[in-house]
Amino acid sequence: MVALQDLREIPLFADLSELRLQWLQANLEDMRVEAGAVLRNEGETFRGFFVILDGEIVASRLIDGQQMPVRRYVAPGFCGAVPLLAGTPSLTTLKAESDSHLVRLSEPVLRELLACSDSFSKIIFRATAERLTNLEALLRTREKMAALGKLAAGLAHELNNPAAALARTTDRANEVREALDESLHALSLSSIPHEAIELIHALSARACAKARQAPGDDPARAAAESRLGDWLAAHGVEKPWLVAPGLIAGGIVRDDIAALGESLAPHQFNVSIRWLGATIELHALLKDATGSATHISDMVKALKAYAYMDQAPQQEVDIHDGIEDTLAIMRHRLIQSVAVRREYDRSLPRLQAYGSELNQVWTNIVDNAVDAMEGRGDLVISTRREGDYAVVEFTDSGPGIPPEIQSRLFEPFFTTKPVGQGTGLGLDIAYRIVVNRHGGTILVSSQPGATTFHIRLPLPAQAIAR
Known part of the structure; x- marks a missing residue:
């Protein structure tokens, strides 16, 4: 049993x-872990408030x-009041960092102390408010960093493909250039008629005007190459x-070069072909x-435009440009099986806004x-324009959002995803940017096959006056 003297030394008591x-x-329950x-564990409902006498x-x-630490509690600390x-x-998992000595208070005991001790209740609520604020700020930062990490990974994939293709192409171009030099030299020595x-x-x-490398898995193209190769081999062309x-x-x-095959000697036809x-392949x-x-250049330009690099935080923006930059950055998420349809009112005036935040x-x-x-x-x-507002709507063909949770979508930490797959801050961040930063509104309507997010942003005064 915990000694009374040990309890007296805890600031809470x-x-x-x-x-x-x-x-x-x-x-109380005396615990040594x-x-x-x-x-x-995160996600559990556990009836216990812990006071740390020793340990962490x-x-x-x-x-x-991944388990990401969000706070450390050291003696004489406490944790577990909010849930x-x-x-x-519980919003978090609590784990002993070292051998620790704790006491656990049940809910009735905690409530009794809150009711009878003004000092106890003030310490609890002051610390709880501070921790929730810090936790929310930390998770917002991590949500933004996680989103940035996903974008970076997608961009790396998008840039890697053309970069790798460029490297392969230049390697092959060097090989073809050498072959072209050899064939040109042989051609100059072959005494081919002027005609x-x-x-x-x-x-x-x-041919060079239309030549383009094509995918190697085209059966019709492969068959055409095989037939022409056989014909070239029969007419003495090396490595057809x-x-x-x-x-x-x-x-x-074949019909394009048949006349050459008939009029030239085999060695002349060989070097000509x-x-x-x-030349065509090069x-x-x-x-x-x-x-x-x-x-690659387009992706870099889209990234710079998306982040509004080298620009002031607030500027006049075309929301369509911002949406298109976002779609370009997220191409890796959309390219497989998501069809995007645009219904833009291009007559919308430019907005005075935090462009990079709207892109978020x-x-x-x-x-x-x-x-x-x-x-x-x-998608x-x-x-469109509605009075003094620009309206942007995103409608997806997903299964819809149950009516009973639609009102909670913009609450911090609320998520419909399994534990570990979302912090519940993505839409909260969107809400704060639209409502708090831009004075707009963001709402959702949903039914199976059609979920729509409605964003309304105020137009600048000069646009309203027109």
């Missing part, structure tokens, strides 16, 4: 009378599959399996390299929509 201390001593012991307790939350008094599941040179040049000009793909990429078929194939590779580089709103809503649809469905984004 400093003003309790001797009789009340004796009552407390008789109604080893390091690593879990006192309470860590509170953590499961975020994206006990509110009768709600044949003109025909080869015309074929090259025509390497030449035929370039010719097919440029739209050249090798030069023609290498042009196709350069086009692909340009496409990959352009995609669009990100959170789109991300939730994709999760609700399990990555497959339709409709519409804009």
